[in-house]
Amino acid sequence: MTTDNHNLAQGKDEPKAMGAFGGVFSIMSIKNHEFERIRVLVHDYFGIKLSSEKRMLVVGRLQNYLKINHFDNFNDYIDHVESDSSGKELLHLIDLISTNHTFFFREPSHFDFFNSTILPGIELRAALKKSKNVRLWCAGCSGGDEAYSLMICLKEYFGHEYKTWNAGVLATDISEKILNEARTGIYSANRISDVPLIFRERYFRNAGHGLYHINDSIKAEVTFRRLNLKNNQFPFKHAFDMISCRNVMIYFDSDMKEQLVNNFYALTQPGGYLFVGHSETLNRKKLPYIYVQPGIYRKANS
Secondary structure: OOOOHHHOOOHHHOOEEEOOOOOEEEOOOOOHHHHHHHHHHHHHHHOEOOOHHHHHHHHHHHHHHHHHOOOOOHHHHHHHHHHOOOOHHHHHHHHHHOOOOOOOOOOHHHHHHHHHHHHHHHHHHHHHHOOOEOOEEEEOOOOOHHHHHHHHHHHHHHHHHHHHOEOOEEEEEOOHHHHHHHHHOEEEHHHHOOOOHHHHHHHEEEEEOOEEEEOHHHHOOEEEEEOOOOOOOOOOOOOEEEEEOOOOHHHEOHHHHHHHHHHHHHOEEEEEEEEOOOOOOOOOOOOOOEEEEOOEEEOOOO
């Protein structure tokens, strides 16, 4: 006979936590089969793997929603999610459990490479082919920090000539909630702490209360769309010069990673690039891209 971890099997054994004002509240219990149902749902629909270590994270993210909506237990809640034919509850589930930790110019060596190698290469190609197009995709964009960082790089590199280019950034994420936050373009001071001072003065305005608003000139050039990376195909007609999917695939199993990388490869221009997070590893034996440096891969020229 198996028992639930963290002594949560019986209500009388529920751990207690201190509230903000010294009060005590109960953490909801989740049984093994309930957690397994959530794991299967999240993996089957979104490709995200929830390890057993994420058990308490799931409880912490969901329990307030369950209490507010009068679900007595996780089993009733999961029944509700599965019975919702609109799919809205399923999307709300992923909104609740998604981790969205990011900031501007994260992993700066990638932005150095983007500025020193990728953009000059695009400019040279444009001169040869007389076609001034730049297609960038930030997949798993979270709060928009990376997409806006790339857009700042574009504006800085091309300067007044930017308006002569067919350019911009596509930013996608599975969470509609986080996409809506990204569209507002409002960030705390710590999120923009790595932005060079000259860029902060040029591309942000003080919104008060320790918050900063990205300028409309940057916001207008980033398109945010909801997209599930678990999809077998993506609705894009044209390939990208660069696809950035950083610190996203750590949540996927090996099969999902392989499928996703192959999908990215099919949508990468010859000579184009894929960025992943520094901490992420890809199976080079099955990798269609050429390794360049940590977190950066290139598609061979045709």
